[in-house]
Amino acid sequence: MSDTVLATRGLHMAFGGLMVFDHLDFSLKQGERHAIIGPNGAGKTTFVSLITGLLRPVSGDVLLDGRVITRDPPQARVKAGIVRTFQINSLFKALNPLESVVLALCERDGRARPALRAVARESALIGEARGLLEQFGLGADALTPTQTLAYGRQRLLEIALAMALKPRVLLLDEPAAGLSTRQGHEVFEQLLRLSAGVTILFIEHDMGLVFRYADQVSVFAGGAIIVQDTPDNVRVNPRVREVYLGA
Ligand SMILES: Nc1ncnc2c1ncn2[C@@H]1O[C@H](COP(=O)(O)OP(=O)(O)O)[C@@H](O)[C@H]1O
Ligand SMILES: [Mg+2]
Incomplete structure (x- = not known):
């Protein structure tokens, strides 16, 4: 229509x-x-x-x-x-971009958030998360604590997190x-x-x-x-x- x-x-x-x-x-x-x-x-x-x-x-x-x-x-x-960009909050700030994107992917798949230790074993999700970060030019920042990233990179990460949910x-x-x-x-x-x-x-x-x-x-x-x-x-x-x- x-x-x-x-x-x-x-x-x-x-x-x-x-x-x-x-x-x-x-x-x-x-x-x-x-x-x-x-x-x-x-x-x-x-x-x-x-x-x-x-x-x-x-x-x-x-x-x-x-x-x-x-x-x-x-x-x-x-x-x-319907997805809005995450404002990077204190939780995400304490993580690195790779951990944050993996959590967002778990959210998308309707899975319980794994404990951070268990995230290390989520190899398929980690591969997907790395791919997404690469696309946003954040590949080199994957393991850098988010709170130490330049502000512009944090804003890009917010968008990458939203895109992980496949809006x-x-x-x-x-x-x-x-x-x-x-x-x-x-x-x-x-x-x-x-x-x-x-x-x-x-x-x-x-x-x-x-x-x-x-x-x-x-x-x-x-x-x-x-x-x-x-x-x-x-x-x-x-x-x-x-x-x-x-x-
Ligand atoms: N949670 C709230 N409680 C009371 N008033 C609010 C609340 N959120 C926004 N307002 C008021 O509603 C109006 C619209 O706010 P907002 O949507 O934030 O405007 P904008 O984003 O266009 O600047 C403003 O007068 C604001 O003070
Ligand atoms: Mg406003």
Whole structure:
């Protein structure tokens, strides 16, 4: 019928008395690279959390392939292919990239996390994990404690961990935050090179990255999506310039 993978229908979200969205309709097409932009506090991160199931809306629905998943727990959504990048937390920081990717692969296969000692014997998974790290240019860092890696490498590892879960829809909340412009481009180049066929929704503040790597852009402001269009059209849209680009 349509090539829509993920959609929201009449999504209403509030935190107590604070209304974030009134009635949000959104759809993401198969294979699209879709950027979300908008001022701080516009609800971008909240929107991603509603899609992954970290938050539940007050009303309205989230749909995957036309099926309502609004009440599905986050783990079920990961299994169905909706994956957000891991923020590298203290656990992952204490491991090295190889150990982290092996754990993510165990997660994907629905296996209990082996004790770290047992990981050493998981040779098939280790081979796959090494392959994935190589693809992301992290092969030489496989055994380096994650907390000692340069920040840009940690961001790449976050994406590699998400890709280990074989996502259909990958959600990224400011993947280039804290990086230089050049490093931001490197992260996006790697991501797009290695995610053929994966539908991508990313929140990004750097307009250079948005205009270069997105093929659709949604502009969130004032509890609504005020514009959804191609990067070229968004760039010259007077409303967007007024509320967001500050021109
Ligand atoms: N867990 C929460 N509890 C209460 N208010 C929240 C919570 N998360 C976000 N908010 C509020 O909801 C609004 C949208 O936040 P957020 O989605 O983080 O915006 P963005 O990512 O666009 O900057 C903001 O006003 C924020 O303060
Ligand atoms: Mg945010």
